[in-house]
Amino acid sequence: MTEIKTTFIKDMKFVAMTTSGNKIVMDTLKENGAGATPMELLLAALTGCTGMDIVSILKKMQLEFSKLEIVVKGEKSEEHPKIYKKIKLIYKLYGNLPPDKVKNAIELSINKYCSVSNMLKSAAEITYEYQILDSEQ
Amino acid sequence: MTEIKTTFIKDMKFVAMTTSGNKIVMDTLKENGAGATPMELLLAALTGCTGMDIVSILKKMQLEFSKLEIVVKGEKSEEHPKIYKKIKLIYKLYGNLPPDKVKNAIELSINKYCSVSNMLKSAAEITYEYQILDSEQ
Numbered sequence: 001m002t003e004i005k006t007t008f009i010k011d012m013k014f015v016a017m018t019t020s021g022n023k024i025v026m027d028t029l030k031e032n033g034a035g036a037t038p039m040e041l042l043l044a045a046l047t048g049c050t051g052m053d054i055v056s057i058l059k060k061m062q063l064e065f066s067k068l069e070i071v072v073k074g075e076k077s078e079e080h081p082k083i084y085k086k087i088k089l090i091y092k093l094y095g096n097l098p099p100d101k102v103k104n105a106i107e108l109s110i111n112k113y114c115s116v117s118n119m120l121k122s123a124a125e126i127t128y129e130y131q132i133l134d135s136e137q
Numbered sequence: 138m139t140e141i142k143t144t145f146i147k148d149m150k151f152v153a154m155t156t157s158g159n160k161i162v163m164d165t166l167k168e169n170g171a172g173a174t175p176m177e178l179l180l181a182a183l184t185g186c187t188g189m190d191i192v193s194i195l196k197k198m199q200l201e202f203s204k205l206e207i208v209v210k211g212e213k214s215e216e217h218p219k220i221y222k223k224i225k226l227i228y229k230l231y232g233n234l235p236p237d238k239v240k241n242a243i244e245l246s247i248n249k250y251c252s253v254s255n256m257l258k259s260a261a262e263i264t265y266e267y268q269i270l271d272s273e274q
Contacts, residue, residue: 001210002177002221006184008205014188016181021170024161024178026185033158038186038253040139041161041178044153047143048163049175051151068145073138081255084139116175118218122259 049116053109065095066135091130186253190246202232203272228267
């Protein structure tokens with residue numbers, strides 16, 4: 001059982017506290033880093049979830065990388081509820097990695113292990129691409 | 138279009154950066170506040186999303202409250218992918234509020250306006266309860 005307690009602060013600001021003692025500040029979209037929007041958190045969660053899978057799967061495959069970045073883009077519905085209809089993940093891996101194994105790791109994550117993608121895929125179409133780059137870049 | 142860029146730090150730690158400049162640290166479940174887990178972020182996002190709706194709807198109803206807390210509990214599947222099968226929201230509102238209007242605000246949020254609940258409800262059963270408490274508590 002995962003439990004979170006969230007408290008209203010003021011205006012539209014809320015702070016969530018996890019049982020493991022992590023504080024998450026949320027707010028409506030502003031330019032000053034006042035807090036992430038709830039919908040931004042969904043995309044962040046997706047990158048973290050699949051990212052952890054990739055790290056874990058590549059380790060099991062005994063493949064090393066020097067850097068890993070994941071960019072995610074979410075396209076919202078124009079009507080209420082403004083859910084993401086399309087989500088695109090772009091994986092950037094730095095290192096000497098075989099493309100087929102990277103692809104396999106990503107598919108294992110998105111389709112089997114990643115809890116977040118498996119919760120969101122009933123609502124949004126999730127696509128991905130990946131780039132394997134030189135470690136020097 | 139919402140865009141997030143997430144970078145692998147080390148072990149299982151990732152940092153997501155939103156376009157609005159909010160940093161979200163993620164990690165596997167630890168006791169030291171090292172970072173929220175991606176699945177914790179989903180629940181936090183849900184409380185923030187519905188919380189902002191409640192604030193907005195009660196304001197339109199010209200109803201005042203002194204405090205608002207939302208507790209959320211998520212029950213995960215035991216098999217991969219370990220998605221939430223059941224999510225329960227507990228709204229605690231402090232003030233002299235008519236229960237029927239509070240219920241109405243919550244239902245409007247969960248069913249119509251809240252993007253996060255409307256993304257998660259295809260995967261999880263979302264239930265709620267609410268408590269209206271004295272402002273002095």
